[in-house]
Amino acid sequence: MRKLRIHPLRFLTAILLFATALVVSRADCVAAETLLLTDERLAEDMSLDSAVRDGNWTPPRIVSEDETGMPAVDETFSSGIHEEIARRRGERLIDRVTDPTSWLMDLRMRQNWSWPTSTGDGDSQSVQFRPTIPFQAWGTINILRVTVPYDVQSDDGAGIGDVEIFDLLVVQESWGRWGVGPSFRLLTDANDDSLQAGPAAAAVTKNRHWTVGVLSQNFLNDDASQSRIQPILAYKFDDAWSVGIGESEFRYDWGSDRWSQLPLGIELDKIVDVWGQKLQLFVNPQYNFARDESNSGWTLFLGLTLLVPEA
Structure with missing residues (x-):
C-alpha cells in the first residue's frame, strides 16, 4: 500500500x-x-x-x-494541582525546552535530510510536524505528543508517513520527574494490522546547567514490534543557548532481534524572541552506526519550534 x-x-x-x-x-x-x-x-x-x-x-x-x-469537594487536592502547574510554568524556558516531561505547549517543524553510505541508494527527505500539548485530567498532569511525518522524497514516493502518539502521566519527585503512559503508531503503508501500541516511560533530572534522562517508547503488534530508547543529555550555557545529543533514538527490532538504528549526534539549540514570540532554533547532524537497506548513514535535522510558555 x-x-x-x-x-x-x-x-x-x-x-x-x-x-x-x-x-x-x-x-x-x-x-x-x-x-x-x-x-x-x-x-x-x-x-x-x-x-x-x-x-x-x-x-x-x-x-x-x-x-x-x-x-465534599477536595479543594486542597485541586489547588495543589494548580499550584504545581503554576510552578512548572515558572521554570526557565531553556529548562522546559530540554525536558520532554515539562509543562510546555509547542509546535515543532523539522526538516530531515538523509544520505546513504553507499552510492547505490538514493537520498531521502522528509518534514516532521510535532505538536506537544500539556493538560490536566483527573488530577494528573499529562503530556500529549503527536508526530506527523511527511515524506517529500523517498522510495515509496511523497506522502504522510507513520503517525506516532504518546501520552505521559507525569509525577514530580524530589530528584526530578518520571512519567508513564500509552504510545501508539499508525502505519500508513501496512496491508493488514495498521496499529501498533505499547507502553511509554520517561525519567528526567536537571539542575541549572544539566538535563539528564531517558525516554522510551514501544510499538507492538502481531506483525512487527519495535522498542525505542532516547537518551536525554543537554548542557545549558545560559537562558538561551544549549547543546546536547538531540533526539538520538536507539531502535531495537524484536522481529529480527537486532538494533535497526544506533545514531550518535550533537544538537545546538537557541531560544530567540521574534516580535514577542518565543522560538527554538536547532540543528542536529547524526550518524547511524546500524545501517541497512532501510536507513542511511548521515542525517541532518534542521528546524524550529513555536513555543507557548504561557499556555
Whole structure:
C-alpha cells in the first residue's frame, strides 16, 4: 500500500484557515470586551445592581458538605494541582525546552535530510510536524505528543508517513520527574494490522546547567514490534543557548532481534524572541552506526519550534 498522499499546498491552506478561525474568534471576544468597557449603558444593564433591581438575581444557597447528594469537594487536592502547574510554568524556558516531561505547549517543524553510505541508494527527505500539548485530567498532569511525518522524497514516493502518539502521566519527585503512559503508531503503508501500541516511560533530572534522562517508547503488534530508547543529555550555557545529543533514538527490532538504528549526534539549540514570540532554533547532524537497506548513514535535522510558555 502506498503512503497516504496529501498535497502540501492544500495541507498548508488548511492550517492557515484554522489559524485564521482562531484569530477571528479571538478578535470577536476582544471586540465584545471592548464594547462592554466603552458602552456605559450596556455595562450598567449587565451589572449586579441592575440584576438585583430587576429581580433577575438569586443569591447562592449555602450547602453543607454532609447534605444528601452533595459530596465534599477536595479543594486542597485541586489547588495543589494548580499550584504545581503554576510552578512548572515558572521554570526557565531553556529548562522546559530540554525536558520532554515539562509543562510546555509547542509546535515543532523539522526538516530531515538523509544520505546513504553507499552510492547505490538514493537520498531521502522528509518534514516532521510535532505538536506537544500539556493538560490536566483527573488530577494528573499529562503530556500529549503527536508526530506527523511527511515524506517529500523517498522510495515509496511523497506522502504522510507513520503517525506516532504518546501520552505521559507525569509525577514530580524530589530528584526530578518520571512519567508513564500509552504510545501508539499508525502505519500508513501496512496491508493488514495498521496499529501498533505499547507502553511509554520517561525519567528526567536537571539542575541549572544539566538535563539528564531517558525516554522510551514501544510499538507492538502481531506483525512487527519495535522498542525505542532516547537518551536525554543537554548542557545549558545560559537562558538561551544549549547543546546536547538531540533526539538520538536507539531502535531495537524484536522481529529480527537486532538494533535497526544506533545514531550518535550533537544538537545546538537557541531560544530567540521574534516580535514577542518565543522560538527554538536547532540543528542536529547524526550518524547511524546500524545501517541497512532501510536507513542511511548521515542525517541532518534542521528546524524550529513555536513555543507557548504561557499556555
